[in-house]
Amino acid sequence: MVTPILLCFLGNIWMLPFSVSGATDFSVNAGLSTWNQSDWSLTTTTYIPGQYQSRLSLANGYIGASLAAAGPFFEKDVNQTDANGIPPSNGWPLFDDRISFSTISGFYDVEPAQVPPQGTNYPWLNQYGWESFISGIPHPTGIIFSFGSDFLDATASNTSISNFTSKISFKTGVAEWNYIWSPNQNSTFNVSYATFFSRERPNVVAVKSTVISSADAEGQVTDLLDGQSALRSTLSSKGLDDNETTIYSAVTPNNLPDITGFVVSGVNFTNSYTDTSSRTNASGAYVSAANDTTIGQSFNVSLKAGETAVFYKYVGIASTDKFGNAESVAREAQRSAQESGWDSLLAEHIAAWAKILTTDSVDDFTDPVTGELPEDPNVQALHIASVANTYYLLQNLQPDGSGLNDNSISVGGLYSDSYAGLIFWDADYWMAPGLNLAFPEWSKQISNFRIKQHNQSLANAAFNNYPNGSSLYSWTTGRYGNCTGTGPCVDYEYHLNYDIAFNLMQEYNITNNKTWFDNGPRQIIESTAIMTGHLLMYNESTQSYWIYNMTDPDEYANNKDNGAFTIASAATLLELANDLKISQGLEANSTWQQQQENIEFPSAASNITLEYQTMNNSVAVKQADVVLLTYPLDFNQDYTEADKLLDLDYYANKQSPDGPAMTYSIFAIDANALSQSGCSAYTYTLNGFLPYLRAPWFQFSEQAVDDVTLNGGTNPAFPFLTGHGGADQVVPFGYLGIRTDQPTLFFNPSLPPQISYIKVRTFHYAGATLSATMNTTHTNITRFPSTKLSDLYQNTTLPFVVGTPGSAASNTTSYSIAINETLTIPNRLYFQKLTKPDNLLQCLPVTSSDPYSAGQFPVAAID
Numbered sequence: 001m002v003t004p005i006l007l008c009f010l011g012n013i014w015m016l017p018f019s020v021s022g023a024t025d026f027s028v029n030a031g032l033s034t035w036n037q038s039d040w041s042l043t044t045t046t047y048i049p050g051q052y053q054s055r056l057s058l059a060n061g062y063i064g065a066s067l068a069a070a071g072p073f074f075e076k077d078v079n080q081t082d083a084n085g086i087p088p089s090n091g092w093p094l095f096d097d098r099i100s101f102s103t104i105s106g107f108y109d110v111e112p113a114q115v116p117p118q119g120t121n122y123p124w125l126n127q128y129g130w131e132s133f134i135s136g137i138p139h140p141t142g143i144i145f146s147f148g149s150d151f152l153d154a155t156a157s158n159t160s161i162s163n164f165t166s167k168i169s170f171k172t173g174v175a176e177w178n179y180i181w182s183p184n185q186n187s188t189f190n191v192s193y194a195t196f197f198s199r200e201r202p203n204v205v206a207v208k209s210t211v212i213s214s215a216d217a218e219g220q221v222t223d224l225l226d227g228q229s230a231l232r233s234t235l236s237s238k239g240l241d242d243n244e245t246t247i248y249s250a251v252t253p254n255n256l257p258d259i260t261g262f263v264v265s266g267v268n269f270t271n272s273y274t275d276t277s278s279r280t281n282a283s284g285a286y287v288s289a290a291n292d293t294t295i296g297q298s299f300n301v302s303l304k305a306g307e308t309a310v311f312y313k314y315v316g317i318a319s320t321d322k323f324g325n326a327e328s329v330a331r332e333a334q335r336s337a338q339e340s341g342w343d344s345l346l347a348e349h350i351a352a353w354a355k356i357l358t359t360d361s362v363d364d365f366t367d368p369v370t371g372e373l374p375e376d377p378n379v380q381a382l383h384i385a386s387v388a389n390t391y392y393l394l395q396n397l398q399p400d401g402s403g404l405n406d407n408s409i410s411v412g413g414l415y416s417d418s419y420a421g422l423i424f425w426d427a428d429y430w431m432a433p434g435l436n437l438a439f440p441e442w443s444k445q446i447s448n449f450r451i452k453q454h455n456q457s458l459a460n461a462a463f464n465n466y467p468n469g470s471s472l473y474s475w476t477t478g479r480y481g482n483c484t485g486t487g488p489c490v491d492y493e494y495h496l497n498y499d500i501a502f503n504l505m506q507e508y509n510i511t512n513n514k515t516w517f518d519n520g521p522r523q524i525i526e527s528t529a530i531m532t533g534h535l536l537m538y539n540e541s542t543q544s545y546w547i548y549n550m551t552d553p554d555e556y557a558n559n560k561d562n563g564a565f566t567i568a569s570a571a572t573l574l575e576l577a578n579d580l581k582i583s584q585g586l587e588a589n590s591t592w593q594q595q596q597e598n599i600e601f602p603s604a605a606s607n608i609t610l611e612y613q614t615m616n617n618s619v620a621v622k623q624a625d626v627v628l629l630t631y632p633l634d635f636n637q638d639y640t641e642a643d644k645l646l647d648l649d650y651y652a653n654k655q656s657p658d659g660p661a662m663t664y665s666i667f668a669i670d671a672n673a674l675s676q677s678g679c680s681a682y683t684y685t686l687n688g689f690l691p692y693l694r695a696p697w698f699q700f701s702e703q704a705v706d707d708v709t710l711n712g713g714t715n716p717a718f719p720f721l722t723g724h725g726g727a728d729q730v731v732p733f734g735y736l737g738i739r740t741d742q743p744t745l746f747f748n749p750s751l752p753p754q755i756s757y758i759k760v761r762t763f764h765y766a767g768a769t770l771s772a773t774m775n776t777t778h779t780n781i782t783r784f785p786s787t788k789l790s791d792l793y794q795n796t797t798l799p800f801v802v803g804t805p806g807s808a809a810s811n812t813t814s815y816s817i818a819i820n821e822t823l824t825i826p827n828r829l830y831f832q833k834l835t836k837p838d839n840l841l842q843c844l845p846v847t848s849s850d851p852y853s854a855g856q857f858p859v860a861a862i863d
Contacts, residue, residue: 050078064414132478134421227293662726
């Protein structure tokens with residue numbers, strides 16, 4: 001029997017008050033975290049070494065690293081049942097050891113066809129183009145203390161660590177650790193670390209450590225660049241600089257000797273406890289002798305009992321991908337940072353984050369009168385996640401104009417080599433939409449990547465005998481975007497091409513940046529339409545257009561015909577391409593129009609949309625597929641709201657429990673748009689968040705259950721930024737009902753009754769700036785002057801529609817709003833209608849004293 005989730009108020013802190021026993025429970029109701037609303041911070045007092053879920057993730061959009069439970073060290077996962085057993089593995093396609101990874105944006109290698117990865121889709125394709133996987137750099141943040149045979153790094157045992165606290169503030173982007181280290185019976189050490197990846201200086205990392213010894217102690221302090229994280233990299237050079245306190249390690253991605261990443265570390269250990277003249281090349285058990293990219297510098301220290309010794313480390317990092325003289329850039333970044341000093345660097349870093357992640361840039365569930373969160377622990381978790389989602393996505397982005405923002409976002413970000421650091425549809429379809437709304441100058445990093453690789457997509461199509469001007473993006477991509485075994489271009493997930501095009505169109509609708517759109521995005525949409533005109537094949541028997549031998553998002557069903565989501569996306573894309581032609585005064589392509597109007601949309605006699613042409617009722621679906629037709633696709637071609645609701649309910653019962661984290665966010669959005677009664681949208685929201693969030697740091701895992709023996713054999717990607725991206729869409733696109741894929745802005749507000757109030761993040765459309773607050777019955781929409789975007793309606797009112805795109809005019813209401821005006825619009829209150837007559841319990845709070853499976857919430861019984 002378990003106690004229901006409960007959050008206890010402690011002033012501005014909400015605490016999950018349960019202890020951990022047995023196998024580590026990383027769920028957000030497991031007692032591993034406290035939330036402080038005043039500085040948006042999470043704190044843990046539980047030390048959990050050697051498990052990836054407990055590691056912090058820090059980045060600044062150019063460089064990043066995962067940091068150990070004990071501090072800013074490299075860490076490798078440990079087999080929790082057999083210390084000498086096989087270490088935990090990351091997932092497809094590399095299946096390499098789980099480590100605290102570190103890399104530079106775009107630092108991809110090439111992998112010879114003769115050495116294929118353990119996982120792939122079509123290995124025979126590697127004869128035509130090599131794979132490109134993310135390479136690591138030496139882990140940059142370590143400061144190691146050693147006294148005799150005792151040393152403090154990620155391997156510190158639980159028995160040697162006490163009074164432990166670790167913290168991340170989402171307002172400041174600073175990670176902190178404080179604890180007592182007791183390596184032996186002779187002395188103890190009160191240790192603290194703090195580190196940040198500078199938001200102001202993209203090439204800079206800073207680390208601070210303090211130590212107070214209980215007794216006089218002689219030992220060493222080491223500035224370490226740990227090469228164990230430099231996976232798929234080759235040493236170029238390394239060394240200790242003469243007459244300096246700097247070290248360096250330069251690495252090249254495998255098989256790319258002309259690309260080099262430089263990591264330069266320097267220290268300020270000038271205090272009365274360190275003998276700076278004793279500098280030596282680091283050695284010892286904490287230095288990875290097996291990896292030749294490792295370098296360290298050690299200094300003798302003489303600590304005095306009860307006195308505080310402070311140590312600073314400043315790191316400069318650059319690669320020749322973005323900086324012609326990367327070594328000079330890294331060295332100057334390090335030198336300038338050390339000259340500025342910790343306090344100055346920290347202040348500018350915090351100020352930079354404060355300008356980006358403002359209080360109105362996240363969805364806020366606090367009561368506007370009391371300033372407190374509701375007592376419902378589920379709503380509290382949603383609030384914390386709304387902050388965490390935004391932070392984790394933003395810290396992997398650089399702003400437009402930086403020259404560093406054209407490498408998109410990988411599944412695990414700059415601190416994970418999950419999925420080999422490859423770029424999937426995850427970035428365009430899952431991470432981008434919420435970012436586009438609130439941070440269009442940052443989300444452009446995702447579209448810039450596709451624009452950069454458009455020429456390669458044209459070459460991919462030509463190689464596969466598509467007509468001139470066609471484009472085909474590869475399913476996965478690293479440095480080049482060529483067709484590979486993991487990233488086929490044909491006979492697979494063609495929908496990627498449409499996902500890319502629709503994100504570009506959404507971004508244009510939001511920003512009103514025609515100059516940008518006309519120089520890349522418009523051409524991508526056109527080339528995708530040309531490709532589609534060739535891909536769609538006319539079937540004489542059905543007198544309709546088919547897509548043969550393809551795979552929809554449900555990767556449990558490969559190489560099928562007429563995947564519903566893909567063929568509907570193809571039709572939508574052709575319509576969009578013709579609309580763009582007409583808007584330019586050009587003639588519509590009649591072939592595209594004929595194809596778009598006559599696709600073979602698979603459906604059963606029951607009116608259930610078939611996921612693919614030959615699907616039967618035994619299907620199990622990996623992830624959101626047919627339900628994507630309602631949102632984000634807004635597909636309405638002979639597809640009614642009744643059809644959509646039928647599909648939603650049907651595929652909810654076909655969804656595999658072992659699917660990835662972003663799926664149920666779509667169910668939540670769809671349910672809020674389509675439901676005529678009940679409150680399943682709230683249940684789906686919980687299912688899209690809580691089973692996948694991992695304490696202590698509210699990072700998403702790909703799986704609801706991380707144990708590969710219980711989840712169908714999947715080694716989950718972690719952190720799973722795709723999950724953060726999906727969850728980031730629920731409030732604006734689900735509860736507020738925003739649609740930005742239309743030529744007019746749409747809202748369709750309805751707030752589940754379990755949530756009393758939300759202040760929606762500030763968002764944009766057509767260059768205009770708006771905000772919304774929602775309570776149970778009404779929504780207030782306010783328009784503000786735009787300061788960063790060109791407002792299409794700056795001298796007039798902004799039109800918008802309340803309702804659903806494609807609905808009859810009688811079911812929608814048109815409004816217009818002026819700058820500095822607030823309009824109040826009624827919410828849909830469909831949940832007040834009883835699904836079952838005389839159901840007195842519908843949508844009321846539910847708790848259970850019995851355990852339940854991940855995602856199987858008690859509240860679902862009466863939603």
